[in-house]
Amino acid sequence: MLIGAFAGVVGSYLTGSVWGGLLVAIVSTVLFAAIFAYFTVTIKADQTVIGTAMNILAVGLTTTINRAMFGSSTVTQIDTFDNIAIPVLSKIPVIGPAFFSHAFPVYLAFILVPIFGFVLFRMNIGLKIRAVGENPRAADTMGIKVNFIRFMTVLFSGLMAGIAGAYLSMGKMSFFTENMTSGVGFMALAAVVFGNYKPAGIMWASIIFGASTALMYRLQAMNIGVSNYFLLMLPYVITIIALCGFRRRSNQPAASTVPYIKE
């Protein structure tokens, strides 16, 4: 996401168009994901170790290139996502602007929920994806190319992270700051667990986490006399509580994070 956020700004800066920015963001994150996939799927290194290393790398890489390109000042104006107001619906008082006037990636996120649900649970490719996550050996005996599918899903997650990052720097903000994701990618991971590995569940989990962030900003604005630092913790605390408290029977894929080594 951080890579996406930064690359988006660079792309938008260089091409002068937010779409150019988005494209650069996606290409960068997919490449970055390819490195991750190479290490974890092909070489079968430990995902946690590689993941941590690549997170640290992303922070350093973006910071370094950012300073090299733009100095320590923030970037001059770049093209960003415009809010798209949905006709009629956005005119409804109060909820209109809140729900129906957002940038393109926000709508995309909601549209993708049922689409992913359909792909994962109704389509052939979805069955294969679930199979290689649950029991790669069994999938292998049924003639499925386990590593190919795993590689592709990692690349796809890179693509999605690219869009997410681009939205962060070109939708919510219009500039890149060092380590601007501040761990929301990990919250996305938490949302997947909390949403019980199902698209609709993940959507609700994300909404809860998002709401807690919004609550933080509101409380800050209201100046209720609690230290700012405690308020900043709020979304993360809520994430932890959510993960501990509402754990139902987990749908976690049995072979998630386990590399598949053919005998």
Next chain:
Amino acid sequence: MALLEMKHVTKRFGSVVANDDVSFSVERGEVHALLGENGAGKSTLMNILYGMYSQSEGEIFFNDEKIRISNPQKAIEAGIGMVHQHFMLINALTVIENVVLGYKGNKPVLDLKAAAEEFSKLAARYEMEIDPWEMIENLSVGQQQRVEILKALYRDAELLILDEPTAVLTPNEVENLHKMMVKLTSENKSVIFISHKMLEIMDMCDRCTVLRQGKVVAEGLPISEIESIDLLAELMVGKGVELVAEKPLATPGEPILSVKNLSYTDPQGIQRLKNISFDVRAGEIVGICGVDGNGQSELIRCITGLISKKEGTITICGADCSHASAREILNHSVAHIPEDRHKMGMIGKMTLTENSTLTHFCMPFFSKNGFMKWKRVDNYCSNICEKYNVKTPGTKETIEHLSGGNQQKLVVGRELSENPKLIIAVHPCRGLDVGATNFIQRCLIEARDKGAAVLMVSTELYEVMDMSDQIMPMFEGQIMGIIPQQEATREELGKLMSGVKDEKLQPA
């Protein structure tokens, strides 16, 4: 011309030769047994045929055509289906999802309803009805096997490889499997039946090929020409072996273990054990038979202190152990050979020496003030290896590199070497070959003759009938009866194991 011909197949793993110039052929419409001890190369050969491995040398002909099977997809396309010993099913998916997974005819958007209909028709044809919408994890092992078989038939397999299919089945389910195999062969399909159970092979197969240490010692032997199973055993092991462990009559003494009114309900609210009472006396073997999952595991976990929330009383050597911890129970001179050595009996990544002290590490002989006396442990481990015939390059070897039989011998040796008063042996010979099985059975009988009380659990009816002085069939958490060995018949036990209660028998 034969349906399948494998010619001069050799497979090497590094310097180890797993299959050495193996040739054999399968005719259309026959059940061909592949017999051999563990490690004889049966599974390797079949994995080559199914494209999981590729052979180092040799040729495979299928349907009169030379084929090169580089991956399972190729095998499936050629018409070969395999039911692995450890099922290749995905527990979190439904039956029908498992069946269509990777199927060539799938459209991008799956039509599971149509597939389920077709599947049900197929299942009905072979009298193996199964609900296509059920999750695999909710099925019994026997049902899962049906799914595996149907999965292969759904892909129009002409040759079905069954890798030790009966190891997990009840006598009744074995009978059904047999019927299905007859049906298959009547449709001119062929079956390769891998097993090391000779009686079954005599019963269910047309011809057999015997492998020993990677080599064919008998090829395509017609079963009808085999006069006794001793011949098969000799081919398989290479020397005359005693199949049945000889033992003198038991002379039971005082009760060592007494279980009274034991009941247990698991956290999901399912009652696993229903009011169980029995005694095991010094110098006798009590064998529990039954299909996996009828409460045997729970019963053993209750007795060994691994389950604490239970009702009833458990007395070991006169002491009340109903609420004792596992360590307290072991301290009453109890030995526990657990059901799954990989999960409970040993730690794969540790050395033999370390594994040999897992149950005794806190004895003063082995440790003092928190420091281990590794020299003593090492000596102790060497003694076990010698006495119990554990074949290993050395005591510093990690145990996962040993074969299953040698691992189990170390576990058994460790548990029996301190002259326990009560031995709890769960599936002591599961997955072991004839030689190792025989050895471990003799160890248990020897321990009995020295005055130990032995409680044995096994799903192998033959094993329970051979070994036990008293036999207790279990069904759905109940003891269905306690039958002295001399009076037990296979039919009667089979009935009790499937819940049919005989009026003549006294309830336990």
